[in-house]
Amino acid sequence: MNLQQLAELAGKGEIRELELLSLEGGFYIARVRLDDVEMTLLDDSGKPMRIGSTTHLRDVLQRVPPFPCVLVQHCVHDEMCGTREGPIGALRIPFSLAATL
Template identity: 80%
Template sequence: MNLKMLTELAVNGEVRELELLSLEGGFYIARVRLEHAELTLVDDVGKPMRIGSTTHLRDLLQRVPPFPCVLVQHCVHDEMCGVREGPIGALRVPFTLSTSF
């Protein structure tokens, strides 16, 4: 999914949620959840778009109608050290695309 397609889907109210996934190396990728699909936001050459921060995402989507967003970060320390028992879920922090706080 490119920015144009994301904009069209957001205008039509079809975007359920955007997950901004934190990856090793200090960048993020965006996964867009629709009713029956999840798609990765891609750049002009079709590769997953590397996003630097929530501010970078806000800049990219400043003309897109708002929709729910969540920052997703997996706890690598728990996975490596095995401190907890049972399934280890990701940290999910809701945020807004609005620049006015």
């Protein structure tokens, strides 16, 4: 999905959620969830768009109608050390596309 497609779907109210996934290396990628499918936000060359921060995402999407967003961060420490029993879920922090003051 590219930015134009994202804007069109957001205008129709079809975006259920955008997950900003934290990846090793200090950058993020965006996964867009619709009712029945998830897609990665792509750049102009068709590769996953590398996003530097929530502020960078806000800048990129400043002209797109708002929709729910969540920052997703996996806890590598728990996976490495095995301190918990059972499945280890990702940390999910809701955030807004509205500019912060």
